[in-house]
Amino acid sequence: MSAIDQHAQDLFEALRNGRTIAPLRDSINNDIPTAYAIQDKVVALRLAEGERIVGKKIGLTSPAVQAQLGVDQPDYGVLFNTMDMTGKGPVPVEFLMQPKVEGELAFVLGADLRDPDVDMETLKSAIIAVRPAIEIVGSRVEKWDIKISDTIADNASGSHYVLSTQAKPLAEVPTATIEMTLLKNGAVASEGNGKACMGDPLNAALWLAQTMARMGRPLLKGEVLLSGALGPMVPVERGDAFELRVEGFLSTTVSFE
Numbered sequence: 235m236s237a238i239d240q241h242a243q244d245l246f247e248a249l250r251n252g253r254t255i256a257p258l259r260d261s262i263n264n265d266i267p268t269a270y271a272i273q274d275k276v277v278a279l280r281l282a283e284g285e286r287i288v289g290k291k292i293g294l295t296s297p298a299v300q301a302q303l304g305v306d307q308p309d310y311g312v313l314f315n316t317m318d319m320t321g322k323g324p325v326p327v328e329f330l331m332q333p334k335v336e337g338e339l340a341f342v343l344g345a346d347l348r349d350p351d352v353d354m355e356t357l358k359s360a361i362i363a364v365r366p367a368i369e370i371v372g373s374r375v376e377k378w379d380i381k382i383s384d385t386i387a388d389n390a391s392g393s394h395y396v397l398s399t400q401a402k403p404l405a406e407v408p409t410a411t412i413e414m415t416l417l418k419n420g421a422v423a424s425e426g427n428g429k430a431c432m433g434d435p436l437n438a439a440l441w442l443a444q445t446m447a448r449m450g451r452p453l454l455k456g457e458v459l460l461s462g463a464l465g466p467m468v469p470v471e472r473g474d475a476f477e478l479r480v481e482g483f484l485s486t487t488v489s490f491e
Contacts, residue, residue, distance in 0.1 A: 237261060238268065242275030245374050245388055249276075252331060254376035259383045266305075269386035276389060277312050288458060289313035290446065291369070292438045293390040294382075295431045295462030305382045308432065310442055311390030313458060319370070320397045324491040330393055331372040333470040335488070336463035337416040337424065337478045339409060339435045340367040340397055343457050350447040357440050363401035364409070366480040368416075368488050369460050370394040371467060395460060398478075398486040406482070410434035413481040414464040419474060426465025435461035 235243070241258050248255050262268040281287070294300050294308045319325050327333070344362030372393030375384050385391045409428050416424040432438045438461045443453050453459065468476070475489040 238271050238275060241272045241387060242279065245272070245276050246279045248331070248374040252328070254331065254374055257375050257379050257381070257384050258387060259381045262383055264381055264383045266382060266386060269383035272387035273311065273389055276387070280314060285314040285316050287312055288315050288318065288456075289460070290442060290453065290457065291390055291392050291395075291460040292442050292462045293385065293392075295435075295438045308438060308441060308462065309382070309386050309390050310445065311386075311392040313392065313395070313460065317392065317394045318397070319394045319488070321399075324489045325370065325394065326491045327470075327472045330370065330470070330490075331374055332378055333370050333372050333393060333490075334467040335416070335470055335476055336369050336371065336467045337414045337426075337465060337480065338367050338369055338431070338463050339407070339412070339428075339461050339480070340365045340395075341404075341435075341439055341459040341461060342401070343453055343455055343459065346452060346454050347443040348447055348452040350444055352440070352443050352447065354436065354440055357436065357443055358404055361404045361439075364404055364407045365401045366398040366414075366478055366483050366486050367460055368396045368476060368478050368486055369463070370396075370470070370488075396486060396488045397458070398480075398483055400484045402483070408481075409436050412464075415479045416465060416468060417477040417479070418468055420477075423468040423476075424465040426463070428464060430464050431462040435464075438462045
């Protein structure tokens with residue numbers, strides 16, 4: 235078995251049995267293309283088990299986090315149908331590994347984006363809805379001891395997400411200046427705005443659209459794009475309840491059994 239296959243199998247088994255693994259970055263020289271090759275293998279293993287891809291997620295959109303990990307660009311991961319906890323009630327903590335939550339905007343696509351040179355106006359015209367989202371991130375790497383290759387291989391530290399029941403047209407959402415507040419058990423735990431996400435969540439979405447098209451895996455009609463955090467991540471413990479308040483939208487909530 236190749237090193238790529240072995241790392242993919244280790245991550246896949248960690249996902250299934252809930253036991254973390256050691257960082258993998260040193261064995262692949264923290265190489266980004268190799269990390270994406272591992273991610274692709276894990277995606278294939280999940281698809282083979284019957285999961286379906288329903289969207290993509292963008293990570294490392296904060297300049298501060300990019301500096302911490304020594305990179306100058308975001309990364310991406312895949313959203314599976316099994317990750318969508320919208321309307322499903324409290325999330326069992328047994329589903330999760332070292333969970334944290336963050337507030338962000340989700341974009342829903344009404345058209346394919348197959349051109350690697352897609353521009354901002356084309357992207358905007360393809361977005362048919364904007365919905366606030368609580369992303370639940372997690373790590374299969376022990377103690378969140380990650381560098382860029384660790385998180386990429388681990389599906390950009392994706393876990394689950396909850397979408398708002400309310401959607402608005404893009405034209406009604408000031409994405410660059412929109413304000414976000416995330417409350418944990420009734421107290422403010424994270425605050426931010428659209429500028430925290432590459433200056434505008436649309437900038438992150440455009441990067442993703444261009445990158446995925448170049449990779450031969452374009453964004454498709456009907457997919458959900460989680461565009462990146464608008465404020466700091468917040469750790470989750472059993473019994474916690476979170477409320478996401480995004481300017482102009484109804485609140486979105488999630489709790490953890």
